[in-house]
Amino acid sequence: MTRVHDMGGRFGDGPVEADDSVTFEKEWHKRALALTLAAGALGRWNIDSSRHARECLSPKDYSRFSYYEKWMAALADLLVDRDLVTLDELKSGHGHGVSDVANKALRAQDVAKVLASGSPYTRACDVAQQFSAGARVTTRRPAGNVLVDGGHSRLPAYAAGATGTVVICHGGYVLPDSNGHYLGDQPEPLYAVAFEAQDLWGAQANAQDEVILDIWQSYLGPAE
Template sequence: MKPPHDMGGDPSVPIIPDKPHDPKFEKEWHRRVLGITIAVGAMGAWSIDASRYARESLPRSDYNKFTYYEKWLGGLTNLLFQKGFINKNEIQSGSGEFKAPLEWRQRILSAKNVGAALEAGAPTRRDGPQPIFSIGQTVCAKLPSDTLSIKRGHTRLPHYISGKAGTIIKSHGVHVLPNTNAHFLGEHPENLYAVEFKASVLWEQNPSSSDTVVVDCWESYLEPA
């Protein structure tokens, strides 16, 4: 069964119309959840991959009913609890003492430093092995379940390209592998490729034979076609 967050490219999922003039935050607490997540993430107690997995691994019933920022809040709460920074009583009462080590707490972003931190980013490029695949080569995407480092673990491979053939159009170099990094199992850097798929290959009913989709895939997501 597909995890509930893997909705990309699924023709059974309704199309959500673009609303460019909608407010960035529908409610004030949405802004606060985003700010807290970014500020606390700067401690370095977990990676962006672990943060994504914390949201993805919420109980399916919760994931399906939660709004976007409820998912963010649920994932962040679970990470803080797993790391021992908060306890159940504090979660239930809504107040308590943040118990992260001083060294980590000193890294928490203040409002004035957020802009510079986001602009700098957190590069994931690393030194690593030579690529197995080459530009112009035809490859096939594996099943997401075949790329997991743990059962029901994290992967960035979307289900809709599984078993589909595409062409490598660019090599991004070697990058941290999310599948292990999300579970605190190490970075295990791999080559990362931009793979172009014909829309007519991905979806039988496609209005344009000239449309293509480009997906960034780690080396372990691919096999020779």
């Protein structure tokens, strides 16, 4: 059984209404984004562990929270888990003393430079590339993390056990399954793999559609 966050390809939730003219639906969303970026700049977690924190929200909370409410709830958990804030401080809304990472605070004048520098996840990779463009491959099933029980993984449940075609190899990238649990980068080849929509969702999908997923090598095996 997959957790509630793994919603890709699920029917019944209606279309995603995208409006590029709207940056933030509500004013407090700006503060939620700013706080998340500022806290992340302290260097106590990474993008994969932050994603996992959101995945670990209780199913009831995950279902009822809005997008930025999920961000804030996961951030609170990360701050406590990484010993940046105590539960008492969180409940009271006030810090007790000066934090030992206060000197790492992201200042307003540095935001543009920090965001422009990014956090590249490409890495030199000692793992040999196993597949080339055009190769037929099958994803592992079940889709879960094989390093940590119940851990973070970027293989969606709807693509578990599916067969597709390698489009390109991107080179070596940090493995989320490891990085999300502070077990090191463990880089390996990352592939763009194309799947026929009907192979994922059956006859109800459009026969002309395909889905291209970025998939790490350890998620894949040769198609039989």
